[in-house]
Amino acid sequence: xxxxxxxSHLNTEFTTEQGIVKxxxxxxxxxxxxxxxxxxxxxxxxxxxxxxxxxxxLPANGKVVSGQVKMNxxxxxxxxxxxxxxxxEMMTKVRGKDIGMIFQDPMTFLNPVLRIETQxxxxxxxxxxxxxxEAHARAIELLKLVGIPSPETRIRQxxxxxxxxxxxxxxxxxxxxxxxxxxxxxxxTTALDVTIQAQILExxxxxxxxxxMSVIMITHxxxxxxxxxxxxxxxxxxxxxxxxxxxxIFYDAKHPYTKGLLRCVTDPEKDDVExxxxxxxxxxxxxxxxxxxxxxxxxxxxxxxxxxxxxxEKFSDTHSACCWCHQKEKLGHV
Amino acid sequence: MSDKVxxxxxxxxxxxxxxxxxxxxxxxxxxxxxxxxxxxxGETFGLVGESGCGKSSLGRTLVKIYEPVEGxxxxxxxxxxxxxxxxxxxFRKEMQMIFQDPYASLDPRMTVGExxxxxxxxxxxxxxxxxxxxxxxxxxxxxxxxxxxxxRYPHEFSGGQRQRIGIARTLALxxxxxxxxxxxxxxxxxxxxxxxxxxxxxxxxxGISYLFIAHDLSMVKHIxxxxxxxxMGHMVECGSSDEVYRNPHHPYTKALLSAIPIPDPDxxxxxxxxxxxxxxxxxxxxxxxxPFCTRCQYATDRCRKEMPQMKQVENxxxxxxxxx
Amino acid sequence: xxxxKNPVSAxxxxxxxxxxxxxxxxxxxxxxxxxxxxTFMRDAxxxxxxxxxxxxxxxxxxxxxxxxxxxxxxxxxxxxGQDMSIANQNPTWTHPFGTDKFGRDILVRVMYGARISLSVxxxxxxxxxxxxxxxxxxxxxxxxxxxMIMMRVVDILYAVPNLLYTILIMxxxxxxxxxxxxxxxxxxxIGMARLVRTQVMSLKEQEFSLAALVLGASKQRILFKHLIVxxxxxxxxxxxxxxxxxxxxxxxxxxxxIGISAPMSSWGTLANEAxxxxxxxxxxLVWPVGAICLTMLALNFLGDGLxxxxxxxxx
Numbered sequence: 001x002x003x004x005x006x007x008s009h010l011n012t013e014f015t016t017e018q019g020i021v022k023x024x025x026x027x028x029x030x031x032x033x034x035x036x037x038x039x040x041x042x043x044x045x046x047x048x049x050x051x052x053x054x055x056x057x058l059p060a061n062g063k064v065v066s067g068q069v070k071m072n073x074x075x076x077x078x079x080x081x082x083x084x085x086x087x088x089e090m091m092t093k094v095r096g097k098d099i100g101m102i103f104q105d106p107m108t109f110l111n112p113v114l115r116i117e118t119q120x121x122x123x124x125x126x127x128x129x130x131x132x133x134e135a136h137a138r139a140i141e142l143l144k145l146v147g148i149p150s151p152e153t154r155i156r157q158x159x160x161x162x163x164x165x166x167x168x169x170x171x172x173x174x175x176x177x178x179x180x181x182x183x184x185x186x187x188x189t190t191a192l193d194v195t196i197q198a199q200i201l202e203x204x205x206x207x208x209x210x211x212x213m214s215v216i217m218i219t220h221x222x223x224x225x226x227x228x229x230x231x232x233x234x235x236x237x238x239x240x241x242x243x244x245x246x247x248x249i250f251y252d253a254k255h256p257y258t259k260g261l262l263r264c265v266t267d268p269e270k271d272d273v274e275x276x277x278x279x280x281x282x283x284x285x286x287x288x289x290x291x292x293x294x295x296x297x298x299x300x301x302x303x304x305x306x307x308x309x310x311x312x313e314k315f316s317d318t319h320s321a322c323c324w325c326h327q328k329e330k331l332g333h334v
Numbered sequence: 335m336s337d338k339v340x341x342x343x344x345x346x347x348x349x350x351x352x353x354x355x356x357x358x359x360x361x362x363x364x365x366x367x368x369x370x371x372x373x374x375x376g377e378t379f380g381l382v383g384e385s386g387c388g389k390s391s392l393g394r395t396l397v398k399i400y401e402p403v404e405g406x407x408x409x410x411x412x413x414x415x416x417x418x419x420x421x422x423x424x425f426r427k428e429m430q431m432i433f434q435d436p437y438a439s440l441d442p443r444m445t446v447g448e449x450x451x452x453x454x455x456x457x458x459x460x461x462x463x464x465x466x467x468x469x470x471x472x473x474x475x476x477x478x479x480x481x482x483x484x485x486r487y488p489h490e491f492s493g494g495q496r497q498r499i500g501i502a503r504t505l506a507l508x509x510x511x512x513x514x515x516x517x518x519x520x521x522x523x524x525x526x527x528x529x530x531x532x533x534x535x536x537x538x539x540x541g542i543s544y545l546f547i548a549h550d551l552s553m554v555k556h557i558x559x560x561x562x563x564x565x566m567g568h569m570v571e572c573g574s575s576d577e578v579y580r581n582p583h584h585p586y587t588k589a590l591l592s593a594i595p596i597p598d599p600d601x602x603x604x605x606x607x608x609x610x611x612x613x614x615x616x617x618x619x620x621x622x623x624x625p626f627c628t629r630c631q632y633a634t635d636r637c638r639k640e641m642p643q644m645k646q647v648e649n650x651x652x653x654x655x656x657x658x
Numbered sequence: 659x660x661x662x663k664n665p666v667s668a669x670x671x672x673x674x675x676x677x678x679x680x681x682x683x684x685x686x687x688x689x690x691x692x693x694x695x696x697t698f699m700r701d702a703x704x705x706x707x708x709x710x711x712x713x714x715x716x717x718x719x720x721x722x723x724x725x726x727x728x729x730x731x732x733x734x735x736x737x738x739g740q741d742m743s744i745a746n747q748n749p750t751w752t753h754p755f756g757t758d759k760f761g762r763d764i765l766v767r768v769m770y771g772a773r774i775s776l777s778v779x780x781x782x783x784x785x786x787x788x789x790x791x792x793x794x795x796x797x798x799x800x801x802x803x804x805x806m807i808m809m810r811v812v813d814i815l816y817a818v819p820n821l822l823y824t825i826l827i828m829x830x831x832x833x834x835x836x837x838x839x840x841x842x843x844x845x846x847x848i849g850m851a852r853l854v855r856t857q858v859m860s861l862k863e864q865e866f867s868l869a870a871l872v873l874g875a876s877k878q879r880i881l882f883k884h885l886i887v888x889x890x891x892x893x894x895x896x897x898x899x900x901x902x903x904x905x906x907x908x909x910x911x912x913x914x915x916i917g918i919s920a921p922m923s924s925w926g927t928l929a930n931e932a933x934x935x936x937x938x939x940x941x942x943l944v945w946p947v948g949a950i951c952l953t954m955l956a957l958n959f960l961g962d963g964l965x966x967x968x969x970x971x972x973x
Contacts, residue, residue, distance in 0.1 A: 042523065090406040193385055193549065194593040195589055199610070202609060220522060223552075223594065223595025223596055223597045226596060227596065227599070227602035227603060228599050246599040250599050264523050265527075266553060266556040275531055277524060277526075277530075278527075280496060282522070300677060301680065302681055303679050303681055304678060314852070329674070423874045430872060433865040433868070440869075441887075443887050443888055503873070507873070598736055
């Protein structure tokens with residue numbers, strides 16, 4: 001399978017008044033053509049920061065310390081550029097054209113004082129050599145594609161005249177405007193109601209069937225991941241603790257955190273089973289533990305977990321996890 | 335759970351006047367419109383619906399943050415809808431509320447100890463400061479925090495820990511009834527289960543009844559004995575949680591259930607969802623008709639002219655003309 | 659099978675098997691809070707300390723207050739002791755700021771003026787704060803019709819030019835400390851009342867004040883224990899901005915000749931006296947004007963620094 005995005009050993013830090021927060025620690029993954037990769041994690045697990053790091057959208061106090069990002073073989077990592085200016089110039093061309101983005105809250109992404117038309121036509125004119133009238137025709141086509149009724153009249157309206165679900169459709173239309181090969185969706189349905197969420201998810205799957213897109217979907221909802229994604233990466237404490245295909249993660253989870261997470265969600269199809277919560281709270285990345293970030297909440301924790309980061313163990317071509325318990329099995333200290 | 339009705343709500347209406355200026359046309363949002371239901375002692379009644387359906391307004395009306403326009407709320411045998419002054423203060427000890435946003439529901443300038451102690455100060459529950467302090471420590475332990483946390487400020491805690499502080503505060507009054515207003519929707523998945531289990535444990539130990547408000551149907555099904563489904567200020571279906579889940583009647587309930595994402599890839603990817611078409615009507619000055627008629631695939635002319643009333647259909651109560 | 663695919667690495671091989679013992683629950687720190695516990699005021703002080711300009715201003719103000727208290731006590735000269743033989747002297751060791759046309763020591767007079775100007779400034783700000791908090795708090799918390807009436811009263815007060823009624827007050831009550839304070843306060847509390855009202859209105863919809871309501875807290879308790887305490891940041895900032903405006907107002911009254919009357923002096927009256935000598939002895943104007951300017955600057959910097967330190971959005 002063709003890799004459209006390769007991320008290797010990404011590290012991102014934030015400088016705060018209390019000290020340095022290591023938000024992303026040694027994250028590596030690939031995105032293949034035509035797949036939906038789900039990144040699942042709790043708030044503060046570093047899933048959004050990973051995406052902002054590779055898009056060059058970190059706030060002023062954030063910095064990519066090391067790591068490489070390759071898009072279709074082209075190096076687009078911050079660390080391979082001399083200064084911010086060169087990097088920004090390059091990323092401005094990439095964002096919107098090669099990589100489209102869908103954000104959690106459409107209202108913060110859409111400019112409230114501009115018509116939908118302007119916000120759709122602008123990226124088209126900037127990134128392609130379309131004329132304004134061509135771009136306008138394309139914009140109407142896009143609105144039709146994302147299921148907005150009577151696009152010819154609604155394109156003249158402002159964001160506040162649309163409902164939440166419709167706004168998210170517009171954001172998707174903007175993300176799709178230049179036919180990007182990659183879409184990054186950061187919690188695209190979290191702010192929406194369940195019935196609207198179902199519509200948006202349906203729309204994303206329809207679009208996947210039509211075009212040759214690859215999608216990274218960041219979410220905390222295991223239900224959304226199960227119904228949408230081909231592969232799933234589980235993040236905890238700034239690290240990817242397990243990655244695998246949807247069936248491998250849901251039916252054959254290896255990492256104690258993944259197992260715990262699956263026991264926390266209720267499957268309404270099944271009869272009531274007692275929920276087994278993971279005790280404690282996520283680690284503070286200001287003072288991350290020396291070893292495994294999950295050690296304080298893990299039921300299988302060992303002495304080594306507290307002092308040393310576990311190595312990554314491969315279970316199949318797609319499935320790997322990092323936990324000391326797999327090393328223990330191999331060494332036979334059972 | 336017993337057969338004794340602890341809370342009975344009859345034809346409750348809570349309206350908000352949102353008229354923008356003195357001379358504009360009157361605009362009324364009917365947040366809760368003619369809702370009736372009973373909650374039995376020791377049970378959990380789940381209230382589900384999408385944002386803006388009036389479930390939070392209903393909860394806030396019950397704990398007397400909002401005044402109802404019409405209707406009767408009977409709590410433990412006495413009508414509380416018109417309570418004032420001293421009697422109201424007495425009632426407040428009996429019915430408490432857990433709030434949605436654990437970041438906003440604790441006063442940022444008070445320590446955890448002061449927050450948990452506040453209800454005891456307000457109602458003069460214990461004679462000495464020592465007794466109060468011992469009780470605070472006991473409550474903090476009940477919710478799974480450490481006694482040395484009481485000197486800290488809320489902003490130092492994570493969302494789940496703050497929600498537990500909020501629960502400790504409500505327990506300080508030993509209430510009979512707690513309205514849980516989306517207590518888990520702002521929390522992470524692994525933390526949600528902690529809070530749900532804590533609430534269930536407290537219910538077992540103290541026999542408290544809950545009104546559990548949420549938009550997450552799967553969690554509501556897990557915690558509730560009975561469920562009410564709300565849409566645009568109306569209750570459209572009400573029944574035992576298994577009945578509502580396995581045998582939904584109202585078209586809206588059906589659509590809502592089919593939209594829940596199921597955390598199981600094999601099931602989730604094969605399932606067909608019911609897609610709702612049509613726009614959600616504006617809640618301002620709504621017409622008298624079935625609130626769901628704009629999005630319902632079975633809508634008839636009668637639905638657009640008349641308001642359906644709650645009727646017994648099999649084991650549930652449903653407000654829909656399809657079942658007449 | 660896995661063994662073949664992933665041989666145990668040499669590094670892992672060397673790990674002591676004892677390290678694979680299960681970790682005891684007591685060794686886990688599941689409810690651990692890494693952040694050091696800090697009160698709100700300590701936090702604010704820490705970030706205030708980083709603003710050097712504000713810190714210098716704070717020390718300057720403390721220095722000014724100490725001078726105002728002690729110089730007139732320690733100095734052998736009094737503010738009204740005339741000695742025509744040394745009239746209009748330039749600064750000397752005995753009279754560091756020189757003397758005025760009656761031979762009075764200017765240093766003592768400026769510091770005596772500081773007593774009056776600073777106490778008018780702080781007292782006026784304090785009175786305005788109390789009135790503003792109560793008025794704005796009630797209007798904001800109760801809301802509805804009462805709020806409407808209370809705010810229209812404020813609007814009317816605001817619409818009348820304040821110099822007009824200040825002069826009227828001076829005429830009726832005479833030129834003394836009380837009438838100066840009354841004149842300064844009568845309109846300055848309006849800003850504070852409006853600020854407190856907006857703060858209270860936004861805070862009362864927050865869940866923590868609803869929580870207090872549901873717990874059964876009385877209206878007074880919610881207003882003063884929760885809402886006002888949480889608006890203390892903006893109140894303090896506005897207070898530090900109110901002090902210089904009160905000082906300036908008082909100096910202005912003194913300068914136009916309707917303030918505190920001679921031989922007592924405030925910075926305004928001193929500046930007014932020195933103005934007559936501006937062509938012959940310009941140095942005499944430098945002292946009171948310098949004192950006004952530096953104090954104003956210091957108070958403004960202090961206000962900025964506090965504003966930044968107390969801003970809740972920053973954290």
